[in-house]
Amino acid sequence: MWEWSRPRSSGPKERRGEGAAPIASHADAVAPVLPPALAPPREGRPAPGQAPGQAPRRLGGARGGRGPRRCVALSSGEPDASRRRLLPPSAERRRRLRPALPGSYLGAALSWSLRLRGLPQTRRFDVNSFVARTKTCGELRSTHIGQVVTLCGWIQYQRQVLNLHGINSVVLPLTFHAGSHLKKTLCDTPVESVLRVTGTVVPRPPGQANPRMPTGDIEVKAETAEVLNTCKKLPFEVKDFAKKNETLRMQYRYLDLRSTVMQYNLRLRSQMVMRMREYLCHRNGFVDVETPMLFKKTPGGAKEFVVPSREAGKFYSLPQSPQQFKQLLMVGGLDRYFQVARCFRDEGSKPDRQPEFTQIDIEMSFVDQAGVQALTEGLLQYSWPEEKGPVTVPFPSMSYDEAVAIFGTDKPDTRFGMKIQDVSHVFRNVEVGFLQKFLSEPQGTVRAICIPQGAKYLQNKDLDSLNELTESQFDQGLSHLILRSDGSMKSRLSKFLNEEQKLGLVRAVQADVDDVVLLAAGKPQKCFALGKARLESANLLEARGLSLRDPSAFHFLWVVDFPLFLPKEGNPKELESAHHPFTAPNASDKHLLYTEPAKVRGQHYDLVLNGNEIGGGSIRIHDAEQQQFILETVLKENTELLSHLLEALACGAPPHGGIALGLDRLMSLLVGAPSIRDVIAFPKSLRGRDLMSNSPNYVASEELEPYHIQVAWPLTQARESTDFS
Template structure:
């Protein structure tokens, strides 16, 4: 929140407020500005004064706990908040959403010994300077205290299950069971306000600068073929169910057919998938679609949006861009972390044979100073090579398993002073395996300070994804069935489908996929052809195909994962840390215990029979 960024400037702001008061409230005519580090912009002081005034409007209080400074000395104030701490029947720390202030009993008739911690109180008092030897430099309000004239208990709290002090944070499970308490921690307050501010700025960029229209679309819909598992919602119609949307994909494309032209939505999405640190069963995405736009239009617009609204400094656009094939060949993943420079080298030509067998060989070079790998890392690599069915040769075993000539050939490619890990086998499996090994080696190198990690955020676009992958039952789409094929590859659609690229694009930040999109199929015949190739029943999508046949313009779009973006913005370990009420790693709600059993009456009403 901007207010917290103004801690070093609040004395100046309060000084101006005092001058205004001394001049009978007349605003100063001079255009006084103070430079603040908030994306290196100048913020008008009068606007900041108004924000401080606005934050105390329509409320009991006259000031927040966090804004009081020596300039308020002698002022009568009304504060509201939680009792964070009390001692000696005289001192009380009062906390609200904006800070903490020390309050002292100024009236012997006031007794707060019986007020439990985290109770809500209203205090009327007078601001007073602390004695010099009592100043607390660790508190933003540490130069003053409030002498209590009147204390009113607004709500008495029961004994809370944990203390709300940052240095005594309990385990996550307990905090999630009492999330309403966890949200009171200053870091959670900051995360939620940062999230609100970023979404506000994104809306301003889209609506005010680029003419987008925010449209809400339904969450109750029919099942989308070919996508992730969806949550089903029973109805009172026997055998009929809704599905919760995994994204507004069909709706936003139909909005393009409807002439909305530029759409966006802060959308709630649902997927019945296993939870991970970067995945929740319900999540939020910034959903965007544009008519008469191509891949470069979308990418350029998103670069500007992120550059202007993301809370951390990003490089000047354009961001780096590599193909899917290059990402796999260099890093073994389509979401590479390029904050450190560990790249594969393709040495397949050194292992070529006269027969038709195709053997892929890639090496991962790294600083030789690392020495031998520990048993812990060897075990991890053993698991990875077994999972991917590839042969892996560690640097310490190279002399045993490779000839001197082969060893010299590889060193001539990676460098004489480099150690390396060699992987051989099927190309896709080799790259996948080596990509996971790369992450393990990077952690080890970083712990030994043998690798330079770029602490700046480095966004990266991945383009030219394949349109199809091989599934258990035939072709599957890499993204979704509505992704357009690359026009240069259309001639191979039926004859060599796995060589067809798509007009899809993902954006990655330091190894985290934070968004993805594509140019869409706007031609109904081509869409039906793709559905047929994917063995998807087109009759279940006739509402959508009819929209394409109605004269649908060319269009493209993208969705940015707000939860993942916020995890990066707040340096959080998991997206659970930046969501107000997240689900656990099991996909359950520790707060309410959901999902819950339903009553027999509900089962009858919804025609549900539980099979054990």
């Protein structure tokens, strides 16, 4: 995929110790030929991972951690002793990196048309090479008038003129010579049939130009046309304005992929991944390593899919992430690893999850938390599409305790306010039984959120639904009060409050006329109930027309200092890992690990975007004894299942850490898709089914014999039924 221009000369050399490689000059630097989304930053823009005016960051590390991050390539001899630095192209060369796109970025029905002009290389990206067309539908402009072209595409409309849509989903009118038999023949051809047309590019008749289209000034007068394939009657129209239910879209996914939206989403995803590869591999010396798909079931984390083997009673497991493999790669001295990893989790039906998903998996040796965060910020800044606006780094950071106390969640949406306020002091002397009961308990508290203009936009049934929601999910009821225009309060609690207490409550939550205040009493964990109510209230307000969250804004946030362990569900006396059992404890809490493990904080960090977790990582345990103590004593796990990892850690494992970014969720937020299924080519349904191929499906009993598996088959009728849910 990459083309590299050869340097014309070796350029000046600089000695950097024994065996150091020459450093190329700007003029002779080896420069990649990049797609538009991969072009180097323009002059004056901050480097990836660097805020405007900020000095370049240095990433720690005993190997290769010297100096600011630059474009490096490891030498083929001794990767730790000598390096060949590849300087970025000069400013003049960067100015010449101008993409020539045949049409807009919006979707495509064939392969992507991308050409680069102004670069001193013999080969060019050209989607018209090796194929039957000479131009694409979206490539033609008024400068092509008079040229004879061959186009391929699908019939979109059959009206007075025939519209052909092809690459970039651009509609191009076809006209015909007077008396031509082509018009009659082609107008009888079904919509979405595939054509190859040869004709001359001509200007559109006066008054028929369409300035809203890239090809709005021209049309093609067809001379020859060939129907390459006819199309049967389709289950839905392949047009963006045609509404289709999701089940039908999943069942005929290959038709849904022709839409402008799906084309745009998948092509933008491809550009993002290519940019990430460029940043990690070519600029920061990472190695792309594929890890096994067939592994073994190990303790901790989500449920895993099992795969039968030919050894009786033995099964493989599909990895929920390459976590153990990337740690083993660090033990093996690979230093910097990344992978566009396919992962699998058997989590049942969840609207924002898929049984198979993709993550950008990263691991580094000799790194600390700040180094991983800086790398991640630079990666996102470098790969972020220009049309989505710049990414400002460094990202703000917030502790887990602070996020829960202020927003009622460990993944807060910081695009809007409605922060949780502690109003315990207001109700300390209020004679209300249930409030005094909660306040008298250890860590008892009363907290509140203010819903702006809630009295105007919310009805009583909405407030009741919020109360029912928090009671069902958190066993926590809510009280509410409304601030009237005359300064009075509408609430069951108002009669128990004197004027000073009412004024103190209004000031604490910064309430105004027609605002609604929601109250919750109990231990600090009850903040999660208010956090849920905060989000649901925002959804209700926006559904009624009040704008709270800018859909075009992207607010990144690091959440750090998570607890290393949490009480186990169903048995709170035992502990389980808050992240995974390989997360290292905070250095300041190490002494608590052996006495009060529930109080230990972990070196775990989550990356949150607009209230959604898009990444999570940690600094790992690299000491075998500490890892064994956590597994055996704290978590009470069978260490035999992880003996391979424990043995590796005892063989000189370096300090290491990393992160994994959820590519599907990141892309869905980037394009504003309602579901991650809209950024995946062939997703599964809510129940984990592939509706297009109707899988999973039954396997004949004789095919199971080599795996020593016997299945109690359901009723014949059930086997023959088709479930598209």
